[in-house]
Amino acid sequence: MVDTIVSELFQTQALQVCDPDHPFWYTSGLFGPYYINTHFLYGSKEAAENLLEQIDRELARDNRLFFPVSIARQTEQQYETNRIYRHVIDELAGLASGLSFDLISGGERRDFFFSYAVAARLQVPHLSIFKDGSRVLSTLKGRPELYPASYQGPVFKGQTFLHIADLVTQASSYTRSWIPAVTALGGQVKDTLVVVDRAQGGRTILQQQGIKLHALTAIDQKLFEAAQAQGLISAGQAALLESYASDPDQFIQQFLASHPGFLQAEEQRDARTAERVNRFRWLQSQQS
Template identity: 40%
Template sequence: MNINSDNLVKWLFETNAIRVCPQNKPFWYTSGTIGPYFINTHFLYGSEEKANKLLKLIDAEKENIFSCPIKVLDETLQNYESDKIYRALIDQMTDYIKSNINIDEVDFISGGERRDWFFSLVIAKLLNKPHITIYKDMTSVISQDGKVEEVNNLNGKNVLHIADLITEASSYERAWIPAISNKGGNIKWSVVVVDRKQGGEKVLSNYNVKSFAMVGIDVNLFTRVLHMGMISDKQFEMIDEYMKNPKDSMARFLKENPDFIEQALNSDDKTKERAKLMLEKNIYEL
């Protein structure tokens, strides 16, 4: 972690970018599993409301691949000027990049659809580097100083990819790395706000990409959060057990709290569907 990581940890919790569940009330995940925390790194844009507003703008504009980067950059720059947390985070990320990577070796900065753009476009502007906007279908455009053009040949140029978070690096493998390599470029570095510590760094190393993260999601992080008074002892215990063995710890929780699944099945539609998925897959072998 870098020098000002305590501030970053505070911002993650202040904006609900990391949410820890109340005691004995784990969150339902899309996969049908349950767990003690949620991560929405893009909430560091200032708040959930602000982040959702930017996502709506992106969804409305992304069909026009040439105007989208300009409009998203304009929006993020305005927020950079007005939101203290977002501005401080972007400044910290920019300093972090300068401290860990030789900027003179970076020819382009890239970001992938959609949440990477919360960070990559404005940082490219601050570092005075052309930005490669990568779409999910691997279409890509270069933008700088209000000019946008489709990527043709990158001629062996070096690219720094900036993302909101990395889990297993599946988006890198599926789209971001091939989108750049297919055009003759090389993603040499990756900088993310959050590394979920689920193997992404190792995957990137297989592609000769050097991986950097502002903060890693591990027990040390939550130990610090506990000492900072932002979670309780009971919340920390659940997280600690989960990190040691996600499946066994949550299976044990469900056996000790038999009403939890029944309550989920009588809850809102989203929760109900996730609970049904868990039962259909027999994820916890109850």
């Protein structure tokens, strides 16, 4: 399973690894050797961006009750027609079927790429959680139920949830939004299932919340070896990934030491990159 998921990550460009001498800039103001866009496993970058646009359009309509129906309809069509997406959903559903839970939840926006389709495969109710705090319950029978952000009550007292997400980094979305949204309705998130674990502390944070993390794959040594064995990355790229996974801060310092002209060259590329370099220098100054 891992080898297939790894090849699909690269095939759809959901995972991109940089040239050893040119790391990617992140919105945080730091840089690293890879970009991950797990939602590209919807089949392609184009297909994923089209669904994101539809999600944004539906959110702008501000009709929360209709939203799950509209987006789930699209993910079902994609499941029927796209081999890669169907394989990812089937793998998620297979893992989920071995867990014990009453409902599935997913959060705005990228969780919806996977949570609706898995709920459909397993024929279980789905709770859509939105960034404004509102929630919509979709059941197999009957009309959907809307719970405004301000609503709290024992709707799901004694019931457990499996939260499905595209990826987990440090689980900030869980602690800030997803877990409180479920507990406010009397439910409990006991497990979460993600496509990719970035292996950057999220598992430990979730354990502290009493939640067990399950993932199709992780950004770790096993993935690096599988990618190199399939010829998807070079030995130099694999070494870069291993260094970053071991210690991101040390990776940055070692890269700058071996590439002394990197920041100056990046400043000359374009205004956006120059801004990122300035932010990086500011961040470094705060640590010294």
